[in-house]
Amino acid sequence: MAELLYINSTLIDEGRVTKLRPVQEKVEFSASQLIAASMDVELNNVDGFFAENTPGGFFYGMLWFNCPVVIYDDVQNIYIWSGRLKNIIFNLESGSLTIRTTNYIRDLADTTLNYSSSSNVTPAAHILAILQDVVNVPDEFINVGSFNDAIATQTANSAFVNMTFTTEKNQSALAVVEELRRMTQCHLYTIDNVLYLWQWRPWAGEIGARIPRRLSSYTEQYDEKKLINSTIVYYDNGGTAAKQTSTDASSIAKYGESSFLVPDRDVGNAIADYSILFKTSAGAAWAAALAVERYKERPKIFTAKYGDEYNWIACNDIVHLSHDGYSMEPARIIERSYDRTAGEVTLTGEFVNIPEVYSRDEEAPGTVEIVGVYPLRRGLMVKFTSVDDVDLAGYLLYFTASSGEWYAEFCNLGQSPVDVKNPPATRDGYVYCAIRELHPGTRYSVKIRSYDTSYNESADSNIVSSYVCPEIGGENECMLLGDPYALALSPDVANAAGGTVPAEFTIYTDFDSSEFDKVITGIYESDVIYSATGFTYLDVFGGSAAAMVLISWRSSSDGVTFDSWSTPEDACGSVRVAVSGIYLQYRFIYYSPSWGSSDYAMITQLEEAA
């Protein structure tokens, strides 16, 4: 089930709905452009289920006018329609019933405002009061937190207004809200039918969602209608109207004068003639300056279609375009339209830093080089070079089992790409990240991008691949600490209980005993690892003391029957061990009557045949 119809909080059986007009979610950024809509729902009433005059009928005895009608998407958990019932239309010939509903914005437009206030109340608070107290929009459809933010900003600037609207003035609530919004550069919009108010403020560098790709459509243009470089805002100067002004000479020289008046017509000096009037000179000055700051340049607008993966982006979100020649170019979403059927979201955004007023960091951090990708049981260990940019934030690790699809695989850290911040260092001076819960025996490719605190991304690293261990098993670690690929294997006195001693060895736990010259003090046997083309070399890096750590290996063609272990070779220093076989297992054997910190060994490369 997806779309549930509720009339007066009663769920209507899905089978009753014969026609539900598709609702296009479209939210815009200005009260005058908000949906002021009605919606008809056609219902099956052949059996008189919805009868108004028959006892037992759905509408029998119900005060249905203005009762709530909600359509709720229980898959995405959003309200796709919320309004009030205005009419019920019975078609007795066809046996259908059409219910006509309007949403709360429609109510705003239909309500004649009777509202006065002379207290220290901001325009944002007036808008909230009109929505709550005049239009009676339920609290669950108002994001009060967003209003409070605007109220706080306006209060800090003493932007209080007197309001005098009587029924005789015959002003719709929507028109008044629009004027309150206009005079303070606020934006009223909806997300999932919930009303938000946002007090405009210049973009200050905050980072939003990075959008690296789009679908087929993209346009951009300048908004010719929005230009303000000269403002006059009136206020109550102790009983007479006075004005505050603001101009931007540069903008006037560039585009010609474009005025902004509050109120939007000449009213005169008599206070009584003003329906809305700033109470303080400070508030009027703030509003006058804000309008110029907001629109002294014509805004540049883009519209583009994006895939379903961006359907979570909402109105007023900051996004950063990183396609069509842009690199993290910030824009604020001012319109959003979601085609649920096609899985496409159309976003219209206003560039917030064109022309540039906020100096941005556009320099990508350094490119990563993957040094090695090593097989783990149900996972991979990726070793790579760190990036030393001072503003480095982290790394994005992409992985895939089918080349080309870099955004779909899952691991224990989430869906590709996974965000890796502060990766730990390997013993040999690189950094690493282990990803787990991969498919056993499958070959995965890995690439990495670094990104900085401005979310600039580097170019792709080299792409390196490896098979995840095929789950044949065999890993055994005794008296050792660490791992063979990142931290190296070192003796671990405290781990005496761990691991199993192979039958051919004896492990001595008294490491400092002088009774033995060459005693085995630790053993590591790797998991069985796999390469479809076969392995050719193991590169080993061991501690400085000769013959303290030895390496041995064995191979198999089927992962079941193995050849004998090879003669152990000294793993001291950088050693290349020639190996063979598509299934391989290796072993480190630690000899030391008295060991030190240099007694370690690790695999630095697993080389496969081409």
Next chain:
Amino acid sequence: MSNLPVYHNDNTLKFEYAPVIHKQAFPRNAVGPHAGLTIPEVDYTDTDANTIYVKGSTGSDGNVGTAASPVATINYGISLCTLLKTKVVILDSNTYEGELVISNTYFQGLYHETGFTPLVSLRTLGFTPSDANTIFVAKSGNDSTGTGTQADPVLTITKAITLCTVSKQGVGIMDSETYVEKAFAFAGNFLMLFAMIGCTPTVDITKDDSHWTMPIDVTETIFHNPSTDGMDVARLRSGSIIIVYTDAADSYKGKYIILDSNFNIIVSETQFYGSAIGSVKVKQLSSGNIIIVYNTGGGDGYKGRYTVLNDSYTVLVAAGIFHANTTYWTAVTETSSGKIFIAYSDAADSYKGKYVVLNVDYTEFVSETIFKNTSNVFGVDCDGSDDNGVVVITYLVGTQAYYIGLEDTAFSVVKSETNFAGCFTPAFLAVAHIPEIGFVLSFCWDYASGYPAQYMVVDYSYNTLIAATALKSTKTAGIGVDISEDGKIVFVYIDTNDSNKGKYQVFNPTNYHITVSASSTMNGISFTSSDRNYLAEFIKSTANMVLKWCTFDGIASETLNQTCWAIYSDSDINAYNCILRDGDRGFYTEENESIIQENHFYRNNRGYCIHIKGAAASLGDISIEHNDLFNNYAGIRLETNNGANERVRNNILYKNSNGNVVADTDITISNSVSVGALTHALVGAGVIHSNPLYINEGGLDPDDTDLNIKTRVAGYQVDSPAKGLASDLTNAGALDVAYVGTETSWSTITVQKPKDIEISLDTVGKGKNISSDGTVFTKKTGQVQKIEITWDGIINADLESILLMWGQNTPSVRAYLNPTTSPNDYLLCQIDWASMKISPKYYKLSRTGTQGVVLTLLRAWELS
């Protein structure tokens, strides 16, 4: 072209589809009072092969974690998890305390064995409460008979405090109920208040009337420089203030000025009566009109008159008469029913105390009535109606001050004449009603003797809240008083020591709740207050405090424009895992050491969340780490700080309207999410200016606020920038989580492999422009691989399997094209949903199968 699929003659195709993510954000710590984690009952077959077992009652952390040899602690159990042993199961009903250390990435879940009910509390006490060290409180307790033991608790914290001893310095609450308690003090032997593990009590503090203070808000200011005589002040509903006075330098004419709520003059000196007047008083009526009462001079026969202005200060009534005979002291107020109550001293009748009541149209409602039938009733003032519907008249007889209270509809005496204790031999008297508190009474001693004005505050029963206190040190006269819209007390007076100038002072009556005068600890308590009029400091501390897992909820003054600190201290504030929300402002201390760690501050609307005035002597002495400061008026203030030694890192600072950090000396913040202004705060490593992507900001319903961060591993579409950002490799902000759960699971089908699998490549974003000279420009942005699988014939069972996959709404599919030959090789694709034909060519075949079934898969393709 090595990445093109290779086909083998396998008999089947395998598809995995409908992936389900099982990861969830598992808490490592908690903020605020915390009842304990709800952990699920084991829902899989647990064995030693797949599970680490914990049994606090008998286990040991040296054990291997099998059922026969369990470990003792959850953290040790988690540390033992391996690739094969990924879950931890608790085998008893013990209580497990402490933050969880989940760094082992093999750990996939914590469960309890069937039949047990362990409590996992992320809150700790650090000691074991017992009858030997704690006085216990519970709603089942009894203050009369209870001894304060666990078995016999008392009912109230107040009572428990009285039972504290040198060996029992803690008070422990044993349930999760609400305790409404009068403000108490941490002092003597009462040094700790805590909730027992598993309990989340609320402590609702009410006012202690011995905690009133009266700091100056506006120091003495001249409003009329020439010589001034009688005066009064009244608040206007616009928030402004009107001061009426007799201009002694201008033939004692009646004049007024208007000040806005910030005490800026918005209407300069304006005359309302052009001849000499005296004893002027003013009040704004609920109609908005402003009434000024006064007596006139000899030229008018010393009548009692009134002038009425509308709220635009236009004169409506120039000089109405309320007493046609010789009048002395006058006073005016409005009753709850909108009547105008005028009290005066009738000079034509031996200066008896009288009143008249006028209707809203200024016609007489109650004719002249005596309220004090003696001679020489002076210094009359009145105010009301108060919260109890009583008009209070104050007056002098001789050198003694009195008041009476009149019920405000029939004006019968409901409070008989009472002498004001502590009001010494006054000469001038003024009274104002302080809403929900009582009255402020101001008076000047004998004018000729040259003593300063005093004030005192009394409650509705006229008990003294603030004893008589000098307004200033030199002599004054002609005093008037009223309460501003934001609860401040405005005094106007003649400064007889300064050429009789007209002046005013503004005071801010405040109260504080809990006091701390000895080092104290609070743990697991949700503090609130339903009694917040004039509240300025919820906790007033002069000693070190440790707060753990406490909440300060809605600690905001209910008095307009007054702000309240949750804690105001001159000593260390060490706050861990606390929540401060929906209040005015947070912690203030004047101290060189404090640790604020793992706390939530949100929706505090009137000041800084953290204000530390002090310089850290050593690195970290002042440490603000792992906090969320979200949606507040302002974030962190470091005043007179050192710069190098204060540590501010690993925080989320977001939507704080007036800046995130303001320091006096440059500090460096690091490893934080910060959106907002920074003043003397340099951006160090790992600072991201981005929306932290909280799960729920609480905009729609504040109760739903969830400051956990969104991450893709937990199923959200985006990763919060705070994820893994902290210097200790955890998330920035207060809440630390581990993403725990089993791996993503897929549903599987295997079907017969058709002979026809068609692969094609197509371009994405292709374009072609051919110029007029024939030059060709083409482009593309990517390529897509299409895999079209056509079954010429397919049995019904396989078709149903395909339809099961096709019918899902999740498009991701792992396609194993050679499941026998290459069982581990798959292509990750998306289903290209199109119409699917599912009928056979001949209906008779429909029992066994169908023909011409086509499944199309798409995937991005690139050269490897």
